[in-house]
Amino acid sequence: MTRVFLAISLVSSVFLTFACVDKSGTGTVGPAGDTIKVGVYGDLTGQTSSFGQSTKNGIELAVEEINAAGGVNGKKIQLIIEDDQGRPEQAKTVVSKLINQDKVQAVLGEVASTNSLAAAPVAQEARIPMITPSSTNPKVTEVGDFISRVCFIDPFQGSVMAKFAANTLNAKTAAILGDVNSDYSKGLTQFFEQEFTKLGGRVLAKEAYTQTDPDFKGQLTKIRNLSPDVIYIPGYYGQVGIIAKQARELDMNMPLLGGDGWDSPEIWKLGGEALRNTFISNHYSAQNPAPEIQNFVRAYKAKFNVEPDSLAALAYDAAKVLADAISRAGGANDSVRLKDAINSTKNFAGVTGTITLDANRNAVKPAVVLELNPAAGAFQFKETIYPEGMAPPATASNTMPGNMNLNAMNSNSNMNSMPGSNMNAGSKANTNPAR
Amino acid sequence: MDTFVQQLINGLTIGSIYALIALGYTMVYGILRLINFAHGDIYMVGAYAGFILATSLGFAANPSAIGFVVTLVGSMAIAAAIGVAIERFAYRPVRKFSKMTTLITAIGMSLFIEYLFVFIFSGTPRSFPQLLQNDSYTIFGNATISTSQMLIFGVSIFLMIALQYIIFRTKIGKAMRAVSFNINSAKLMGINTNFVIAFTFAIGSALAAAGGVLTAQYNPKIEPLMGILIGLKAFVAAVLGGIGNIPGAVLGGLLIGAAETLVVGYGSYIGIPSTYRDAVAFAILILVLLIRPAGLLGSNVQEKV
Incomplete structure (x- = not known):
């Protein structure tokens, strides 16, 4: 009997530990209503975790700046961050979770094209705009008109x-x-x-x-x-x-x-x-002396103590492009208007260059x-x-x-x-x- | 010809690692008739133990032979202790139940170790520091061999000879052979079977850890799930050689390693893409099971029903 009890308590303690981890992974949870929820998914602990971490950092920096300046249309952006461990099937699962459970109004992610390709159909079907900062395979945006990117292909x-x-x-x-x-x-x-x-x-x-x-x-x-x-x-x-x-x-x-x-x-x-x-x-290139790049590099270094790689820069741009589109669409509640606003992004001055989305929702840079x-x-x-x-x-x-x-x-x-x-x-x- | 020799060197390097890990599978099977599925994870634990030792003792910064030896021996000792603990707390309590129970415990143990390490260290791959100056030497035509490859060969051969010595020339080795022959009779003869089994786990785990540290010198990326595939292939190697048979495990490991690399090197000439290297190990397993179920060097024992 003691043995059974021991086994049960051991198993439940393991689950409890994991439950705790899960919670800490989902980022800040503030009061809903006055915020715009944006889901972020990326590889935070897997084979390409450096990509996910940089992307997360870039987005967090951008959102911090946006919220410090009063948010978008008076609403703060609230990030909900999920780890997909670099696995395509996991990417699909976490994006469903972000959309169906957390009710995010837009999704930012992934880096690896294979993971973006796995998750994009979920966003497309739910008609929630998804911007991938750095997936360069052409097939990603071919999934549908709710999927766009801020990088070249x-x-x-x-x-x-x-x-x-x-x-x-x-x-x-x-x-x-x-x-x-x-x-x-x-x-x-x-x-x-x-x-x-x-x-x-x-x-x-x-x-x-x-x-x-x-x-x-x-x-x-x-x-x-x-x-x-x-x-x-x-x-x-x-x-x-x-x-x-x-x-x-x-x-x-x-x-x-x-x-x-x-x-x-x-x-x-x-x-x-x-x-x-x-x-x-x-x-x-983080060495580019252009002031807009150096300002970004400085802010990023101050916050995270490392030099931003291009994935961080693209993530930063993706978040800023999204915020810009939300303000042009007059809010994020109408996902079709938001999608149209994102897709008509033109001459947006980003850290990684001027971003204009073409007819296939790819940035030409x-x-x-x-x-x-x-x-x-x-x-x-x-x-x-x-x-x-x-x-x-x-x-x-x-x-x-x-x-x-x-x-x-x-x-x-x-x-x-x-x-x-x-x-x-x-x-x-x-x-x-x-x- | 040069290319062939080079491919053979490459293949035998990997094969030596498979052989080191296969030894642990085969020894545990020989004694307990248990496939210890957590063994591949001990290889990973060994690599992490080496990583922690090397970085915390400062060997990472200045490569030296002493640093390498301390890291290698230290991680072998840590892995041996963990192997013994796994046997003591996971396998021994269920040993009296059916074999299926132990087998499932082993699978559970494997998953437990993997995700415990994901939990502690996160799944992010780490870079194992270079512990010895890595040079490459030309040995045959333009075939080269690097220091890390020579280490893999040298240390594996040394450990295999040491293992042969322990098993055939020492008292504990004699006890191991007795337990493997018949555990109940061995018990009647006054052999402390629990100790012998624990000792077998210690040796097997130490060999796997050596494999982990050596591989990390060659391919410096370590992550918590690195033991899965290599563990499976080492298991195939053990079965190929004849599970329970020690020279068989070494032979099986070297054969799988060589076959894999030759498929990468020459497979495309006979229509096998180089990325089928992993499939080769398992294709060999299926063939062996069909043609010679007891393995290359295994003796065909009639199961008592």
């Missing part, structure tokens, strides 16, 4: 790195090593290959890994045999750091290229010195190429690449190519904005057909 991001490899690094051959379970990685692989081939390069091999692989030397050894000029690794930081390390152990010293999935402070711990001679495409500097633990700005149809900022647009060092950030920028250039990612980004 993979056809552009993939082509940026292909251009950088072909034009700046003069690479003739490349190998691709992608994450087989990630929609993000698959999209980038496809678009990098398209653009790189168009620019006259050759993709020698396309290898794949899964996040649970115990090592990557099998794939790397295979690639080493072909000795490509560069290796494109469109994965997430958790694997990329180790891939870089194991590649260097195999004496593979060619440049490694990646995307915004590398952007995490964790990558330095995992990859260390092996990250020399590696480059990524990204949404913004330039990308930056950053070089990793493991000694300093920093991503250093290399160049900006613009999509077609978008002029570089006013200071640069009036000047001729080659004469653009007025603005340090755009100094060797725009292969795309040159007149007559027709090898363009932006065209794809703008008229992206439904797939």
